[in-house]
Amino acid sequence: MSQPPINPSKLRPPMPPVAAIARPALLQRLHDGAARGCLLSLLSAPLGYGKSTLLAQYAASLGSPWAWLRCDAGDNQPLRLLTHLLQALQLPIPDRKLSPADEPQLWARILADLEQHRDGLTLFLDDLHLLRARPACRYLDELLHFAPPGLHLVAAGRGLPALAFSHLRRDQRLQLLEAADLALDNAQINELAAARGLSLDSDTVYLLRAGSEGWISGVLFGLAAYAEQQPNLRAIARQASTYIADFLTEEVLRGLSPALLTFLERTSVVRSFAPELAALLGGQGETLELLRRLQRDDLFLQHSGDQRLGYRYHPALRRACYHRLRQRDPDGLLRLHRQAADWLLEQRCYSEAIYQLGRARDYNALLAAVDQHSFDLLREGRVDALVEFLGDIPGQSADHFTLAITEASTVIATNDIQSARACLLRLQRLLRQQEAPLHRPERAHQTLAFLRSRLAVLGGNLGHGIQLVGNALQRFPQRNAASAVLLFNRASCQFALGRLGEAWHDANLALGELEALNFRGYTNSVHLLLGQIELARGQAPQAAQRFLALDQALPSNAPRSFYDLYQHLGIGLALQQQNRLEQAAQRFGQAEVIALDVIHCAALPWVFHHQACLLAARDELPAARAAWDEARRLARQFQLFALYRLAGAWRARLAVREHDEDFILAWLQEWHWCRRHYGVELQPEEWLAYAWVQRHLGQHAIAARIVANLHGLADSEDNHLLQLDLHLLDATLQQDQGARDGLRDSLEQALQLAIAHGLSQLLHHEGRALHEALRQLVDPQQRRQHNLPPLPPREQLQPLLRELFGAAGEPQPLLEALTRREQDVLRRMARGQSNQQIAEGLFISLSTVKTHINNLFRKLDVSDREAALQAARALKLLD
Structure with missing residues (x-):
């Protein structure tokens, strides 16, 4: 046998893409992995996620020797693989004919060379x-089991390689970066666009990210479409889909077997599926084998997070396959939709079934199913599916009463003001035409009332919203889902006005009624309101447990539905109040991803507002300013004027810190307009911001009067968060006037309040300016000098005053503590024991072990064993 020919292109990194962007966070993860002794850093993701580019960037950043090998199918011949490895390591290849008998000698030469690089060598395997x-x-495999010192393997591929590397997981010598790690966020999409000479507005960024789920190739095709179609967003989406479909056809679909390609096309008619549904649609007798092949080759098959419909394709692949099937067999496509609908109805998956009926254009069956299952639709909590199928229904169905009620229910979730007004007018017309069912007239009138009251909540006309609900409940006292929503709307108005007691009462009633009706999803928004009341009252542990209870049903790595956005926001707020700001940022980031996925929802500005509050707490003022400005822009676009005013109040406080006189002047004009229209019924945050502005303008007397008035509200409602803010403002006023005793008294009240209720916001926002005064106040000698009571031990104060004690880098405790049995399981996991070994060692069942491990994943906010052990060591939960 002659010497295999050497392909030099296999031995160098690819040429960098035009206008590529740096990925510093990912590069740092690779460097950190090498530093802590990882033998294998593996990038596992489908085609087009930038794996090779990232490897090339990492190679360029190294200061130590490295070698590169791009694998191809020919390397499955060992002799070809070994000769290319020799060439990559710049080792001589024998100048003679080679045969399989030479393989041991060639391999020995490679191992001997690797042993010489004890100071470090990185081998890239693309x-x-x-x-x-x-x-x-x-x-x-031999290299992974008996690697020489100093070797770091960095590999990339689609799916997990056919190598034996489980022992590396056990020994914490494996670092795995997957599609979610490589996906682009908003900032990176903007950076990529700028590198290509494009300037994107925020709406285009959201479109590109939502349509691609951060898939880099999808974003790049979107940018190409934007360069041609701007600023028409619909045209951009259509053109990008065409480009992506062509790309996937050329790079993925053409290489598949006819059986697998047919399976992909036929199962693309549903957004998620179970193996049984895939078998029905695909017409294949080997469905499980085909699914395994899709997973092995990482062909964009993902877990959906739905217990009944556990699989989904990446939207880009699903759209490409669906387009192919529609072009080739449009009638067959309609039959598949109807088959899917029938199966889904049998399985009681009503939202997805009705979506399929809409796609099948069987509108009579669709309207009949809505009539029969409208209550089930609402209980499922699949608002994204409801919005999708409503968009597919012809205009003449707008006169269908049950459908109008169903659409009104989606409005309540999406906060789409424009759709809410359209629903309101439609229902009023149907009532005038007596299209409403005569046996349920209260349902129509209650729906009108909760639509009108929701518009009042979102529009900021809070007193009017409370009045509307009161009138409706008095006129139509029947207890049902609509009356529960009315109570929730009133509670939302009361909470916005700072009336925590009344808000708590109504929200609890609403929650009880909805849970009795077995509603799912929508109750998360009620839990968020109740949790915010608990946080305002300094009950962070109760709020955290409330949100964690919502989080326990799904694994931590499962994609989330629309309503899960509320629990991520809630957990983020609880973490922020406990001064665990990095973890809070991660939760808010997950909420942002969900809000982007449901492009019809107006939840995104709420997420940005909470992110801005967090950024300001971290003293990242430019980023906070940008987030609040974007929240206000979107809130104005969606006509969410209550949020617009709330975010504006916080933005005004930031403007005071930054001496931004232009913004302060513009905000004052808005504030006086609201004062004229709503009188005293403004949000406490608006009054507080006005007080800070008056203090900035030198009007200390006005600021002091507002503080006194707000103290009355905060004291009567046990609103400890507001009390803390007021003490800090009062301390600042005392400091301005040089009143040291007054400054100390106000700060002492703030400190005691924070200690009593676990509030960690003392040194956030305006509190940073009081850093030195607070430092003196916690000094034991100073406290004795001023006859102040001693403080609790430093360990109790540290979470509240982390910035003061300089312990920001210390590990933070878990939001939910591990049980003793979970600690036992964790320790055995660290020893590398399998689930069966753990069960035998602890004398418990295998299913119980799995339950404990799932609890560990949830509490540590991870998705696999390696990440769990890393998190546990970082938190010092393991020796």
Whole structure:
């Protein structure tokens, strides 16, 4: 046998893309992995996630030797693999004919060279998924089991390689970066656009990210479409879909077997599916084998997070396959939709079933199903599916009363003011035409009332909203889902006005009624309101437990539905109040992803507002300013004027800190307009911001009067968060006037309040300016000098005053503590024991072990064993 020819293109990184962007966070993860002794850093993601580019950037950043090998199918012949490895390591290849008998000698030469690089060598293996044959893989398996010191393997491929690397998970020598890690966020999309000479507005960024789920190739095709179609967002989406479909056809679909391609096309008619549904649609007798092949080759098959419909395709692949099927067999496509609908109705998956009926254009069956299952639709909590199928229904169905009620229910969730007004007018017309069912007239009138009251909540006409609900409940006292929503709307108005007691009462009644009706999803928004009341009253542990209870049903790595946004916001707020700001930022980031996925929802500005509050707490003022400005822009676009005013109040406080006189002047004009229209019924945050502005303008007497008035509200409602803010403002006023005793008294009240109720916001926002005064106040000698009572131990104060004590880098406790049995399981996991070994060692069942491990994943906010052990060591939960 002659010497295999050397392909030099396999031995160098790819040329960098035009206008590529840096990925510093990912590069740092690779560097950190090498520093802590990882043998294998593996990038596992489908085509087009920038794996090779990231590897090339990492190679360029190294200051130590490295070698590169891009694998291909030919490397499944061991001799070809070894000769290319020799060439990559710049080792001589024998100048004679080679045969399989030479493989041991060549491999020994490679190992001997690797042993010489004790100071460090990085070996890059790109496209590792193409290496499948056991004779070739056994060499790399040996390297993974008996690696020389100093070697770091960095590999990339689609799916997990056909190598034996489980022991690396056990020994914490594996670092895995997957599609979610490589996906682009908003800032990176903007950076990528700027590198290509494009300037995107925020709406275009959201469109590109939502349509691609951060898939880099999808974003790039979107940018290409934007360069041609701007600023028409619909045209951009259509053109980008065409480009992506062509790309996937060329790079993925053409290489598939006819059986697998047919399976992909036929199952693309549903957004998520179970294996049984896939077998029905795909017409294949080997469905499970086809699914395994899709997972092995990482062909954009993902877990959906739905217990009944557990699989989904990446939207880009689903759209491409769906388009192919529609072009080739449009009638067959309609039949598949109807087949799917029938199966889904049998399985009681009503939202997805009705979506399929709409796609099948069987509108009579659709309207009949809505009539029969409208209550089930609402209980499922799949508002995204409801919005989707409503968009597919022809205009003449607008006269269908049950459908109008159903659409009104989606409005309550999405906060779409424009749709809410359209629903309101439609229902009023149907009532005038006596289209409403005569046996349920109260349902129509209650729906009108909760639509009108929701518009009042979102529009900021809070007193009017309370009045509307009171009138409706008096006229139509029947207890049902609509009356529960009315109570929730009134509670929302009361909470916005600072009336926590009344808000708590109504929200609890609403929650009880909705839970009795077995509603899912929508109750998360009620829980968020109740949790915010608990946080305002300094009951962070109760609020945290409330939100964690919502989080326990799904694994931590499952994609979330629309309503899960509320629990992420809630957990983020609880973490922020406990001064665990990094973890709070992660939760808010997850909420942002959900809000972007449901492009019809107006939840995004709320997420940005909470992110801005967090950024300001971290003293990242430019980022906070940008987030509040974007929240206000979107809130104005969606006509969410209550949020617009709330975010404006916080933005005005930031403007005071930054001496931004232009913004302060513009905000004052808005504030006086609201004061004229709503009288005293403004949000406490608006009054507080006005007081800070008056203090900034030198009107200390006005600011002091507002503080006194707000103290009355805060004291009567046990609103400890507001009390803390007021003490800090009063301390600042005392400091301005040089009143040291008054400054100390106000700060002492703030400190005692924070200690009593676990409030960690003392040194956030305006409190940073009081850093030195607070430092003196906690000094034991100073406290004795001024006859102040001693403070609790430093360990109790540290979470509240982390910035003061300089312990920001210390590990933070878990939001929910581990049980003793979970600690036992964690320790055995750290020893590398399997689930069966843990069960035998602890004398418990295998299913109980799995339950404990799932609880560990949830509490540590991870998705696999390796990440759990890393998190546990970072938190010092393991020796």
